[in-house]
Amino acid sequence: MAVQRQTLAFGVFSSHLVLAVAALVVFAVLIRAIYQGLTGPTARLPGTLISRWTDLPVRVRTLLSTRAQYVHSLHEKYGPVIRLGPNDVDVSDVDAAREIHRVRDPFLKSEFYGPGGRIQSMFSTRDPQFHSQRRRLLGPYFSEASLNAFEDKVAGLVQAAVDGILSESKRTGCADILKWWTLMAMDVIADLTFGESFGMVSSGEKTQFAEDVGKLGSILPLRTAFPIIFALGPYLSFIPFFHEIATSRERILKVQQKRVARFMELVEADDSARSKSVFGALVKKSKETDLAPMDLIIEAQSFITAGTDTTAVTLTYLIWAVCQDSKVKQNLLRELTDLPEDFKNNDLKALPYLNNVIDEALRCYGAAPGSLPRVVPPAGASLAEHTIPGGVVVSTQAYSLHRDGNIFETPEKFDPSRWENPSKSMLNASMPFGIGPRGCVGIHLARMELRLATAKFFRAAPNVRISTKEDMSNSDMDPTISFLLMPKGHRCLVEV
Ligand code: HEM
Known part of the structure; x- marks a missing residue:
């Protein structure tokens, strides 16, 4: 007992x-968590209380594609430098942004661009040496001078898209300009890279390949917000969602493999084919070095992703914004009337109002307004009067820089006339294509497409208006922003 x-x-x-x-x-x-929150690398910076311990609120906004707007609201409350999480900061200060993206003492791209650094392209690589080699190799093909030789092809594809919009609108009562500009931009980049478009503008339909690219784009919020789930994807293919993603990936790979193989054969048969496309340079390189066909596939895919929705979405918003304001539309039409029938990109470069409209569209609706995350170099940095230790991820977002009320008067207004006499600070704050060594290599191509498409479209459809058919309304155009901007309704219907 x-x-x-x-x-x-x-x-x-x-x-x-x-x-x-x-x-x-x-x-x-x-106690340790409280201590870390009070003494961590971002502890001294302004920001929400919870961000001392977690970046979960930002991740949730990323998932909902409202991160840029949320971060902007934090800047309005806390100032130009804000803590987003224990190791994450966003900066909305022009000098600091230029410092972050400048050439010397680089703030390298963060893990966001290529978790683990497994897949390297000019866009995604975090290795400065790899990047400068690729950029030296490919950059010259995207200079204004080189693109002149390509202008007729771009103009032809733009014209075909405009014709497609007109005939669709006549046939069905309205046409989706987002769809048409996407077909056009993807055909342009396909032609430029491998000397052969996908033929989508002429068919008026997205190919399975384009659908698959769109599907991969649509998972970007999930990939960015919770990369761990995304990384587990290959092991979760029994879940229909992940199975569909894996299938899209495989189909994209097969299409690109075929395109690379066909291009290699073309170049073998006729060496002059090499000079007709950007990838001629990479094919040559692949023979001299260890550049494998897979490198070409990865690079080609990266160009398609970087060069399609960006141009298509900016152009769609530009047309939508012009249609909202009859004065802006009249000014633009008046300037376009005097163009010769066979006008060229060079004629368009000389039109002040057209270029002001494009700059204003890029300010308000440039398609990459979200965070561009970089890692603070080991020695740390002093940005906008704040000291930020090495290793912290520091982002800038054009969404906030372009809406700084101290620089842009009535920043929410679409007002092309603000670019008639821009101040130095307006020019410095304007970064729709990023800046510095990792700035957009496609800037001249994008501007050429924007000019040609805006001019050809409004000349062909001066009476265009935004449709209300199929329940289309301005709420379809509410911006959703993950990394790229996309109208909420994924469409913009017009009647011509
Ligand atoms: C209106 C259209 C476009 C916008 C707003 C835009 C915007 C941007 C931005 C902001 C970046 C920097 C990204 C970062 O730092 O994370 C970038 C990079 C890049 N863009 Fe564009 N882009 C556009 C069109 C294009 C086109 C047409 C191409 C195709 C040639 C292209 C290819 C690239 C590439 C390859 C990079 C990576 C450059 C590097 O790291 O060296 N973009 N773009």
């Missing part, structure tokens, strides 16, 4: 001991 009582007492004692140890551990973890 006494032994039983002793055993019972020991049992009670030991379960109390376990509870006490557990409580102590929880207490220690809590």
Whole structure:
């Protein structure tokens, strides 16, 4: 009996001991977390209380594609430098942004661009040496001078898209300009890279390939917000969502493999084919070095992704914004009327109002307004009067820089006339294509497409208006922003 009582007492004692140890551990973890939140690398910066311990609120906004707007609201509350999480900061200060993206002492791209650095392209690489080699190789093909040789092809595809919009609108009562500009931009980049478009503008339909690219784009919010789930994707292919993603990926790979193989054959048969496309340079390189066909596929895919929705979405918003304001539209039409029938990109470069409309569209609706995350170099940095330790991820977002009320008067207004005499600070704050060594290599191509498409479209459809058919309304154009901007309704219907 006494032994039983002793055993019972020991049992009670030991379960109390376990509870006490557990409580102590929880207490220690809590104290450590509180301490880290109070003393961590971003602890001294302004920001929400919770961001001392977690970046979860930002991740949730990323998932909902409202991160840029959320971060902007934090800037309005806390100032130009804000803490987003224990290791994440966003900066909305022009000088600091230029410092972050300048050439010297680079702030390297963060893990966001290529978790683990497994897949490297000019866009995604975090290795400065890899990047400068690729950029030296490919950059010259995207200079204004080189693109002149390509202008007729771009103009032809733009014209075909405009014709497609007109005939679709006549046939069905309205046409989706976002769809048409996407077909056009993807055909342009396909032609430029491999000397052969996908033929989508002429068919008026997205190919399975384009659908698959769109599908991969649509998972970007999830990939950015919770990369761990995305990384587990290959092991979760029994779940239909992940299965569909894996299938899209495989189909994209097969199409690109075929295109690379065909291009290699073309170049073997006729060496002049090499000079007709950007990838001629990479094919040559692949023979001289260890550049494998897979490198070409990865690079080609990266160009398609970087050069399609960006141009298509900016152009769609430009037309939508012009249609909202009859004065802006009249000014633009008046300037376009005097163009010769066979006008060229060079004629368009000389039109002040057209270029002001494009600059204003890029300010308000440039398609890459979200965070461009970089890592602070090991020595740390002093940005906008704040010291930020090395290793912290520091982002800038054009969405906020372009809406700085101290620089742009009535920033929410679409007002092309603000670019008639821009101040130095307006020019410095304007970064729709990024800046510095990692700035957009496609800037001249994009501007050429924007000019040609705007001019050809409004000349062909001067009476265009935004449709209300199929329940189209301005709420379809509400911006959703993950990394890229996309209208909420994924469409913009017009009647011409
Ligand atoms: C209106 C259209 C466009 C916008 C607003 C835009 C915007 C941008 C921005 C902001 C960046 C910097 C990204 C970062 O730092 O994370 C970038 C980079 C890049 N863009 Fe564009 N882009 C456009 C069109 C194009 C086109 C047509 C191409 C195709 C040639 C292209 C290819 C690239 C590439 C390859 C990079 C990476 C450059 C590098 O890291 O060296 N973009 N773009």
